[in-house]
Amino acid sequence: MALKGNLRDFSITQLLNLVNLACKTGTLVIEGPGDVAQISFREGKLAYAQLGHHDNTLAGILRRNRKISARQYAILQERAQNMGDKELGLLLINAGYLTQTDIIDSLQQYFIAIVRQLFTWVEGFFHFDTNKFSPSDKIPIRMDLENLIIEGSRQLREWEQLQQEIPSLDMSLKFMDRPGTNIRNVNLSVEEWRVVSYVNPKNTMRQIAQTTKLNELEIRRVVYALLQAGLVEIIRPGNAPVAIQPRAFPTTDKKEQKSLVNRIIDRIRAI
Amino acid sequence: MQTVKIVVTGPFSAGKTEFIRSVSEIDVVSTERKISAEAEKIKESTTVAMDFGRITVDAELVLYLFGTPGQRRFDFMWEILSEGMLGFIVMVDSVRPETFREARSILETFRAYAPTPYVVAANKQDLEDAWDLDDMRVALRLDPNVKFLPCVAHDKESVKKVLLELLYTILAEMESGNKA
Numbered sequence: 124m125a126l127k128g129n130l131r132d133f134s135i136t137q138l139l140n141l142v143n144l145a146c147k148t149g150t151l152v153i154e155g156p157g158d159v160a161q162i163s164f165r166e167g168k169l170a171y172a173q174l175g176h177h178d179n180t181l182a183g184i185l186r187r188n189r190k191i192s193a194r195q196y197a198i199l200q201e202r203a204q205n206m207g208d209k210e211l212g213l214l215l216i217n218a219g220y221l222t223q224t225d226i227i228d229s230l231q232q233y234f235i236a237i238v239r240q241l242f243t244w245v246e247g248f249f250h251f252d253t254n255k256f257s258p259s260d261k262i263p264i265r266m267d268l269e270n271l272i273i274e275g276s277r278q279l280r281e282w283e284q285l286q287q288e289i290p291s292l293d294m295s296l297k298f299m300d301r302p303g304t305n306i307r308n309v310n311l312s313v314e315e316w317r318v319v320s321y322v323n324p325k326n327t328m329r330q331i332a333q334t335t336k337l338n339e340l341e342i343r344r345v346v347y348a349l350l351q352a353g354l355v356e357i358i359r360p361g362n363a364p365v366a367i368q369p370r371a372f373p374t375t376d377k378k379e380q381k382s383l384v385n386r387i388i389d390r391i392r393a394i
Numbered sequence: 395m396q397t398v399k400i401v402v403t404g405p406f407s408a409g410k411t412e413f414i415r416s417v418s419e420i421d422v423v424s425t426e427r428k429i430s431a432e433a434e435k436i437k438e439s440t441t442v443a444m445d446f447g448r449i450t451v452d453a454e455l456v457l458y459l460f461g462t463p464g465q466r467r468f469d470f471m472w473e474i475l476s477e478g479m480l481g482f483i484v485m486v487d488s489v490r491p492e493t494f495r496e497a498r499s500i501l502e503t504f505r506a507y508a509p510t511p512y513v514v515a516a517n518k519q520d521l522e523d524a525w526d527l528d529d530m531r532v533a534l535r536l537d538p539n540v541k542f543l544p545c546v547a548h549d550k551e552s553v554k555k556v557l558l559e560l561l562y563t564i565l566a567e568m569e570s571g572n573k574a
């Protein structure tokens with residue numbers, strides 16, 4: 124049976140677990156809200172991963188891992204454009220510039236980072252293509268999935284908790300007016316600061332997430348930290364005050380409505 | 395006949411059924427019991443208990459109290475039940491802090507539906523292990539303006555007090571709304 128579905132029903136962690144236990148070979152293609160990811164496996168081990176159009180050439184990965192400098196990267200970009208990863212890797216090893224371990228480690232770290240990114244995707248179509256393997260010019264690795272699965276399960280639990288704490292992103296945030304707290308004295312991460320800069324009753328959390336390019340998990344994580352620290356509170360968009368729903372009463376006449384509530388009050392007092 | 399409704403929500407076992415039963419003039423109807431008895435076949439798909447109670451106010455007016463099903467699986471029903479409600483009550487079990495997160499979550503979910511007036515009840519305050527209201531207020535992250543009331547769901551007077559406080563809140567809201 125074709126292995127396909129939505130991450131809402133079958134999480135990345137569950138998929139990894141399946142691949143691991145069934146020793147699957149092939150490529151998992153996931154279409155998330157903003158990006159497409161591909162993860163290839165060989166006999167249940169992670170072989171390769173790619174996220175959207177991120178530069179996943181060996182040169183790009185080594186550059187990100189600070190194994191080569193920006194200048195070296197630029198040279199490779201310009202002069203070794205047509206060289207496949209395998210060829211370039213061999214060249215660097217033979218030149219004694221990098222070891223095989225340097226290269227494999229860099230690739231592993233890069234692939235793990237992609238899978239970690241995928242743990243934050245809570246929605247997206249996936250399918251497992253058993254006829255698709257890692258591209259032949261790429262250097263495949265062979266990495267056990269267990270540690271990633273454990274990490275992913277922890278994240279899943281975090282996600283479930285965060286969703287409970289912040290069920291709706293269509294609410295807004297407002298700074299708590301607590302005398303004595305100055306947000307400037309709190310150590311916030313760059314991400315937290317970015318969110319803080321958009322805290323305003325007019326902006327819903329969903330809008331803040333879009334503006335700051337955070338996904339549903341990431342925005343909740345930041346907001347939760349701010350909530351716990353007592354810096355912000357969740358309010359209705361525009362700080363809309365409590366109001367009676369128009370359809371709560373069988374009548375639109377204000378006087379009748381009030382009489383109705385008073386009658387209920389009298390009745391309940393008499394129970 | 396005119397009807398108005400108030401929704402009673404809160405985590406599983408917080409005391410919603412007990413609360414409604416204390417003031418309802420009819421047996422608190424559990425949909426689960428009713429359906430499974432009549433139609434064995436659909437039992438599996440309707441294992442959710444929903445309570446509702448009734449208070450006849452006078453010849454023209456009836457107040458319904460709707461309890462929400464506890465399981466998250468049925469939370470779409472919350473929104474359906476909340477449609478056109480006068481206000482809602484969140485019941486929290488004062489002896490089970492492990493349910494406070496769920497209570498917060500339910501409160502936030504209801505708040506997101508509509509800006510309806512609500513009160514929160516710290517239920518089971520008769521038990522020795524009940525948390526203090528001040529501590530619960532912080533743990534539940536309640537807005538200081540929201541009424542937070544002690545409650546014992548099988549004590550009619552206590553339930554009446556919670557209902558009345560919600561109605562006073564509604565009345566006050568209508569009055570301030572009128573002025574604006």
Ligand SMILES: Nc1nc2c(ncn2[C@@H]2O[C@H](COP(=O)(O)OP(=O)(O)O)[C@@H](O)[C@H]2O)c(=O)[nH]1
Pocket residue numbers: 404405406407408409410411412413464517518519520521545546547548
């Ligand atoms: N001691 C005490 N027990 C209560 C109180 N309210 C409910 N209970 C008990 O708590 C359990 C769960 O109550 P129930 O109304 O079924 O909870 P629901 O799941 O929210 O409808 C029952 O055994 C009730 O008898 C209360 O105020 N005090």
Ligand SMILES: [Mg+2]
Pocket residue numbers: 410411412443445461
């Ligand atoms: Mg019940």
